Amino acid sequence: MQFHSGDSLKETLSLSASREQEAAHKRLMCQRQACEAQTPVSLRRHRSLTAHSLLPLEEKQRRVLRNLRRLEGLALVSASDGYQGLVDELAKDIRNQRRHRQRRKAELVKLQATFQALSTKATFYEEQGDYYSQYIRACLDHLAPSSKSSGKGKKQPSLHYTAAQLLEKGVLVEIEDLPTSHFRNVIFDITPGDEAGKFEVNAKFLGVDMEQFQLHYQLQYEGVAVMKLFNKAKVNVNLLIFLLNKKFLRK
Structure with a gap:
């Protein structure tokens, strides 16, 4: 939709891509792929999504139309309104992305603080355990009979x-x-x-x-x-x- 202008999703998907549009699309996808490579592995998108993003613009249009027809067969979307219902749902998701991102960020900060507190507590207990082990050892060494009283060897x-x-x-x-x-x-x-x-x-x-x-x-x-x-x-x-x-x- 960044490279085609149409009055509806159906019309946008039916337009042919020019050479300039394909080139612009390819540049954008390569930029995204470069950013993806710098993302931690655990946070990267699924490989299939990354591979699909490199498809030519017209191939993507054909795939989207094919999938829309499948959804229409399941009565989930309708071509009569130019798939406007789907567009509205996508717009709603985009509008809520910022809210979801902020909530995830707040949860991440809270989890990081909890992890730090647990790590500090674990370190403290490990140090306490080492201290008590040394203390017990010192007590045992003090209580054990000396070599003088028991005779050397x-x-x-x-x-x-x-x-x-x-x-x-x-x-x-x-x-x-x-x-x-x-x-x-x-x-x-x-x-x-x-x-x-x-x-x-x-x-x-x-x-x-x-x-x-x-x-x-x-x-x-x-x-x-x-x-x-x-x-x-x-x-x-x-x-x-x-x-x-x-x-x-x-x-």
Whole structure:
């Protein structure tokens, strides 16, 4: 419609394009294509739309007329009024474009502000997490027996408890599929690891080694109340760590 003048859409589409009009149309489409190339990929138009924009002016006219006849067959437009109903709807969309653009811009600003706030909060919590991890590590290093008191290179002895003893202390909650009458046959060996706050837990049943599990003080600070060892034994984390504090950590 930028290159033809007619009293109606139907008349405009039926006009032949001159060489000058085709050249002007091509220049405009090339300019638009250059702008499109600078647009972020996620915001670009569909490839088919970009390809159609490069068609000659007369070819576009033929395609539009063909599509209008299809719409008329569906009783969505009428040639009797020169497809004026469609023109009115297009004009309405164009008139509302500015309003839609402003609304989208306001929503984008709001989303960007929300994203920035969430990013700031995420960074803050990551820094807090690192700080607390370092603090816990420092506390564990301070509480761990010194090399002087334990002897350089000397490994600390293990704790040996039967399941019955741990049940009496409240440390052990239950062992699935095993009656409490057999708890005296289950031995738990707890040995301090090389790193402060880590322990190796070994289970034996009737003197036979079953499995090994690594326990870390970090569980207490992560809010773990009850944990399962070896997929069978449930223990109270706070009471277990209280027991380890009494036996292994210096006052």
